[in-house]
Amino acid sequence: MTEQMGFLFNAERCVGCKSCEMACKNENSTPANVNWRRVSSQGTGNNLSISCNHCESPECFRVCPQRAYVKRRDGIVMININRCDGCMTCVSACPYKAPQFDLEKQKASKCTFCLPRREAGLQPACVSACHTGALSVINTDQPPKNTVPTIEGFPDIRLTKPSIRFRPVKEKLRYWIK
Amino acid sequence: MDIHEVQRLQSDLLKIIAEGSGVEGIVEALAKVIEAPVIVTNEFHKILASTHKDYPRHSFIRSSNIGSEKSPELYQINLGSNMNEAYQFPSFIKNKILGYLIIFNDGLDSMSIQSLGEATSLVLAVQLAKDKEFSLSEKRYIDAFLFDLLYGNIESGEDIIARGELWGWDLSRPQCVLVFELEDYDYYSGDRDQLEVLFDSVQSVMNELGEKPILTKKKGEVIAILFRSKDGQQEQNEYTKLLADKIESLVKQRIPSRELRLGIGRIYKKPKDIFRSYQEAKVALELGKLMDSRLRTPFFTKLGVARILYNHDRHELAELYKETIGELERYDLLNNSDLMKTLETFLAHRCDLKETAKVSYVHPNTLRYRLKKIQEILDADLDDIDTKLNLMVAFKIKFLVASEIDK
Numbered sequence: 001m002t003e004q005m006g007f008l009f010n011a012e013r014c015v016g017c018k019s020c021e022m023a024c025k026n027e028n029s030t031p032a033n034v035n036w037r038r039v040s041s042q043g044t045g046n047n048l049s050i051s052c053n054h055c056e057s058p059e060c061f062r063v064c065p066q067r068a069y070v071k072r073r074d075g076i077v078m079i080n081i082n083r084c085d086g087c088m089t090c091v092s093a094c095p096y097k098a099p100q101f102d103l104e105k106q107k108a109s110k111c112t113f114c115l116p117r118r119e120a121g122l123q124p125a126c127v128s129a130c131h132t133g134a135l136s137v138i139n140t141d142q143p144p145k146n147t148v149p150t151i152e153g154f155p156d157i158r159l160t161k162p163s164i165r166f167r168p169v170k171e172k173l174r175y176w177i178k
Numbered sequence: 179m180d181i182h183e184v185q186r187l188q189s190d191l192l193k194i195i196a197e198g199s200g201v202e203g204i205v206e207a208l209a210k211v212i213e214a215p216v217i218v219t220n221e222f223h224k225i226l227a228s229t230h231k232d233y234p235r236h237s238f239i240r241s242s243n244i245g246s247e248k249s250p251e252l253y254q255i256n257l258g259s260n261m262n263e264a265y266q267f268p269s270f271i272k273n274k275i276l277g278y279l280i281i282f283n284d285g286l287d288s289m290s291i292q293s294l295g296e297a298t299s300l301v302l303a304v305q306l307a308k309d310k311e312f313s314l315s316e317k318r319y320i321d322a323f324l325f326d327l328l329y330g331n332i333e334s335g336e337d338i339i340a341r342g343e344l345w346g347w348d349l350s351r352p353q354c355v356l357v358f359e360l361e362d363y364d365y366y367s368g369d370r371d372q373l374e375v376l377f378d379s380v381q382s383v384m385n386e387l388g389e390k391p392i393l394t395k396k397k398g399e400v401i402a403i404l405f406r407s408k409d410g411q412q413e414q415n416e417y418t419k420l421l422a423d424k425i426e427s428l429v430k431q432r433i434p435s436r437e438l439r440l441g442i443g444r445i446y447k448k449p450k451d452i453f454r455s456y457q458e459a460k461v462a463l464e465l466g467k468l469m470d471s472r473l474r475t476p477f478f479t480k481l482g483v484a485r486i487l488y489n490h491d492r493h494e495l496a497e498l499y500k501e502t503i504g505e506l507e508r509y510d511l512l513n514n515s516d517l518m519k520t521l522e523t524f525l526a527h528r529c530d531l532k533e534t535a536k537v538s539y540v541h542p543n544t545l546r547y548r549l550k551k552i553q554e555i556l557d558a559d560l561d562d563i564d565t566k567l568n569l570m571v572a573f574k575i576k577f578l579v580a581s582e583i584d585k
Binding site: 056057058059061062067069070071072073092093141156158159 | 325329397453454461492
């Protein structure tokens with residue numbers, strides 16, 4: 001009856017095109033300063049695409065004084081913006097910077113795992129937009145084989161237990177660069 | 179025992195199942211026929227029914243195969259200091275083991291036991307599958323309710339209390355959440371038996387002390403919602419600590435290879451706030467792990483400054499650390515000394531010179547010399563309370579953000 005939806009990220013496939021970031025913005029009509037998904041270069045030739053990881057122990061959920069957060073039975077962490085009073089406690093508590101503060105509305109908002117799309121039987125916008133297949137949706141209760149809980153550059157996972165798995169990153173072989 | 183007798187026994191046992199006497203009925207009937215003690219365990223070796231006085235119900239046994247070619251089902255059955263030889267037969271459906279039938283070797287010929295064991299384990303599989311299906315469907319409802327409770331998905335307190343009453347829980351009483359985990363237990367590849375033993379240990383200690391908490395498992399965690407039973411906060415904390423210590427010693431005895439980790443959330447009066455206690459317990463557990471047992475009492479309320487530090491910017495913390503005791507660390511590296519350890523022990527023992535010297539196995543004068551050296555390196559006065567506080571914080575940072583500091 002309960003499960004945990006999450007993302008699977010393959011850093012080796014990510015080319016840093018930011019299609020996922022744009023698709024998220026387009027789908028959810030977020031304002032200019034709000035990026036529910038962000039792609040960053042790690043300086044090692046790899047990129048990292050991070051959004052809300054719908055953690056097992058969400059800090060945003062724990063610290064919110066207004067009880068604006070809920071964790072659904074499918075594991076998705078949602079925010080009820082009607083309850084949010086814009087105190088920004090969640091914004092500073094989340095190690096992944098998932099809750100973003102909307103300056104216009106003066107409230108926090110975050111990734112909803114594209115709930116309307118999922119209800120229509122579609123993948124989240126970021127996953128559909130990823131043309132290299134670096135992002136995919138998994139049930140983290142039964143993660144695929146050959147995946148690891150974290151990779152270099154990803155924030156500390158110990159406290160919140162994020163619902164994301166990674167393909168292990170192999171060292172790049174560049175024969176033509178001495 | 180010929181084939182007709184075995185068939186007759188099998189149909190008698192099937193009749194027992196149909197009458198609803200369950201696993202106990204099967205065990206008693208079989209023990210009567212073969213005149214030897216019989217045990218049935220679940221797939222995790224927990225005894226479900228027994229006619230052997232040394233192997234009571236609900237205890238966990240260990241078995242190791244000592245069989246030969248002639249009797250491959252012969253096992254050594256251990257429970258504490260009890261050690262006996264017995265025949266063990268797995269009960270399975272579609273290669274999935276549901277439990278074990280154990281017949282104690284009491285002078286019967288192995289051929290008869292083998293045919294009897296095989297016939298009975300098949301009947302037993304039917305009963306165990308039925309029991310499992312029943313408990314799974316009930317568990318599904320309970321798990322869904324507990325998930326909603328622990329993640330604050332039920333808005334109304336009255337609704338929570340009414341639903342709790344369905345399972346006999348009085349959720350109108352103040353309660354706190356305790357979370358137990360085994361050190362380095364990986365849910366995906368870990369040994370599920372160990373989690374089952376942990377769950378049973380928590381349950382048996384709580385029952386022994388007359389507590390009736392709500393217990394559930396979630397991935398690698400065992401979660402207990404404990405109702406407040408003492409009036410004063412101090413008294414309740416001491417009682418919870420006593421419970422935790424008892425569980426810890428029992429788990430140490432049952433699973434010696436792993437260390438138990440525990441976190442205790444705050445007590446909340448309203449059932450709709452249990453989710454906060456659960457999240458706090460998990461924070462206390464994780465921080466307890468990071469502080470490497472420096473938190474003797476894993477209460478969220480007693481985390482102190484660590485509660486602020488863990489949420490602070492990691493780079494800034496690493497900077498503060500380097501500025502406070504970075505010099506000493508560098509000195510240790512260059513001179514192959516261990517002044518960091520000396521300072522840590524000194525602070526951990528309330529800056530008591532005598533006590534620190536005793537636990538470090540050094541003469542107090544040696545320690546005095548080392549502390550003087552530390553003061554010189556850090557250019558700080560160890561008698562100053564502000565310096566002590568800064569150093570204490572720096573050591574806490576060390577355990578919290580070890581990876582950033584290394585960089």
